[in-house]
Amino acid sequence: MTRVPVAVYAGDPILEFGVAQQLRPRPEVEVLRPSEQARAEVSLVVIDRLDDAAGQLLRRLQRTSSVRTGLIVSEFEQDALQTTIECGVAAVLRRSEADQDRMVGLITALVRGEGMLPGDMLGRLLDHVGKLQRSATAAVRPILSTLNTREVEVLRLIADGFDTREIAVKMSYSERTVKNILQEVTTRLQLRNRAHAVGYVMRHGLI
Structure with a gap:
């Protein structure tokens, strides 16, 4: 069995030991x-x-490793x-539950590319994601x-x-009407040109 090299960082030397x-x-x-970390x-x-202090440590590990x-x-x-999500933490275990087997389970899960969260934290994470999605949807509606x-x-x-002439034919409009429509959209959304307009509405899932 290949042993997993683990670097331990703790809030104080006694805890780390x-x-x-x-x-x-x-x-x-x-x-x-x-010296081997x-x-x-x-x-x-x-x-x-x-x-x-813990947040700074997590961010440093994220930047340098x-x-x-x-x-x-x-x-x-x-x-x-x-904070844990932003710092790239992939697994969380409560100290009250951190016996030898559970710590090894967390380490091996990380090596396999898996995540691990206590049930109540997973519920919080799902709620958090749901709130982000609702916020994004609310931002798109206007x-x-x-x-x-x-x-x-x-x-x-x-x-x-399609170019302006082809759009005019497809929609039974004049080319001037198509150009005016596009001008109205770019002006209203404060966009630079038609490519910017298309990219903007695609990013927001409008087309």
């Missing part, structure tokens, strides 16, 4: 000394709570979830409401590669 001592007897894990395949951060990070934490407050049917159709045809 305790976690390392729990993991060292396990044949699945190789606990690295500080560049060899790590997993970073394991052990803290009491996600305060500013390509390895996956797991977090063992005593108190996980409501606003800590977003844009969608400013476009009428023929404006959307003109933009869709431009996105499909």
Whole structure:
């Protein structure tokens, strides 16, 4: 069995020593000394709570290392979830549940490219994602409401590669009318040109 090289980071030296001592007897894990941490395949951060110092550590690991990070934490407050996501933390375990087997399970899950969250944190994450999706939808609605049917159709045809003359024929409009429609859209949405207009509404899922 290939042992997984693990770098342990903790809020204080005693905590770091305790976690390392729990993991060292396990044949699945190789606990690295500080001078060896560049060899790590997993970073394991052990803290009491996600305060500013812990957040800085997680961000530093995210910037300077390509390895996956797991977090063992005593108190996980409501606003800590977003920080862990932003810092690239892939697995979380509560310290009260962090026995030897569970810590090894977290490490092996990270090596396999998997994530791990306690059930209540997973529920919070799903709620968080749902709120983000609802916010994005709410942001699109005002844009969608400013476009009428023929404006959307003109933009869709431009996105499909038709030029002004071909659009005019397809929609039974004059070329001047098509140009005016496009001018109205770009002016209203403060866009530079037709390519910008098409890219903008496609990004927002309007066509």
